[in-house]
Amino acid sequence: xxxRTGDKGDAVKQLQRGLNxxxxxxxxxxxxxxxTRDAVxxxxxxxxxxxxxxxxxxxxxxxxxxxxPFPPLTAxxxxxxxxxxxxxxxxxxxxxxxxxxxPAPSGITIGIGYDCQFVTAKQFTAxxxxxxPPATIERLLPVLGRVGTPALLEAVDDLEVPLFxxxxxxxxxxxxxxxxxxxxxxPQVDDLSEARRTVLASLVYNRGPRLTDxxxxxxxxxxxxxxxxxxxxxxxxxDGVADEFEAMTRLWDPAKAAxxxxxxxxxARLWREGFGALQLV
Numbered sequence: 001x002x003x004r005t006g007d008k009g010d011a012v013k014q015l016q017r018g019l020n021x022x023x024x025x026x027x028x029x030x031x032x033x034x035x036t037r038d039a040v041x042x043x044x045x046x047x048x049x050x051x052x053x054x055x056x057x058x059x060x061x062x063x064x065x066x067x068x069p070f071p072p073l074t075a076x077x078x079x080x081x082x083x084x085x086x087x088x089x090x091x092x093x094x095x096x097x098x099x100x101x102x103p104a105p106s107g108i109t110i111g112i113g114y115d116c117q118f119v120t121a122k123q124f125t126a127x128x129x130x131x132x133p134p135a136t137i138e139r140l141l142p143v144l145g146r147v148g149t150p151a152l153l154e155a156v157d158d159l160e161v162p163l164f165x166x167x168x169x170x171x172x173x174x175x176x177x178x179x180x181x182x183x184x185x186x187p188q189v190d191d192l193s194e195a196r197r198t199v200l201a202s203l204v205y206n207r208g209p210r211l212t213d214x215x216x217x218x219x220x221x222x223x224x225x226x227x228x229x230x231x232x233x234x235x236x237x238x239d240g241v242a243d244e245f246e247a248m249t250r251l252w253d254p255a256k257a258a259x260x261x262x263x264x265x266x267x268a269r270l271w272r273e274g275f276g277a278l279q280l281v
Contacts, residue, residue: 004054018063023167025089027279069171076280077198101148108143111166131165222248242271
């Protein structure tokens with residue numbers, strides 16, 4: 001059965017799960033809307049299966065056969081963190097497919113938060129050579145290791161990094177490093193469910209692994225409390241980690257950082273209820 005715009009149901013959910021293993025960043029809601037249509041178009045490009053923006057039986061089979069991109073978190077976890085970073089696949093295509101220049105001291109950034117300031121030419125080439133044309137990589141080399149400026153951005157802002165390419169590097173290169181950072185402060189991470197691993201990875205990806213305070217707010221208080229709860233080996237204490245994510249929202253002004261506050265609340269809900277609560281499986 002061919003799936004197309006307007007279709008709904010479990011077959012669409014199955015398609016969306018497969019597309020997320022490829023990097024589509026979809027909610028698994030069973031509704032074939034424009035976001036799923038665009039993901040099908042991307043999948044056809046990656047699979048070298050040209051055709052209309054719909055999924056016939058052959059394409060569904062090919063998509064369903066795609067492996068999980070990062071088993072420690074699963075495709076659902078990868079989707080959660082990527083959506084926390086860029087909102088959705090639609091938002092990525094609209095706002096982030098071209099290089100951008102976040103405020104200093106960041107460098108020129110591409111893909112899903114990939115800061116070119118902090119990589120060497122060798123590392124950058126290893127990360128991207130399988131998913132970007134050589135000419136694109138060559139043009140980006142001069143921005144490596146440098147703080148971003150408008151002039152630096154102007155030289156590369158016409159380049160495009162397709163969503164599935166960005167997600168490939170995010171899962172193959174960025175997230176393994178992030179989980180290693182998680183393990184350095186929360187060594188119990190490997191004993192947790194994939195959903196709870198995702199919560200800790202999301203936190204550390206967003207805030208880094210530092211546990212010492214830098215201001216009078218005790219800005220790492222809740223992160224230390226999470227460490228202590230996990231080390232307790234007590235189920236009730238570990239369940240209560242979600243409360244620390246809720247408490248952490250004290251650090252940001254709702255008028256200026258509503259997205260960060262919502263991220264912490266979503267992490268708390270994910271810790272308590274799992275992927276299904278957020279339409280990720």
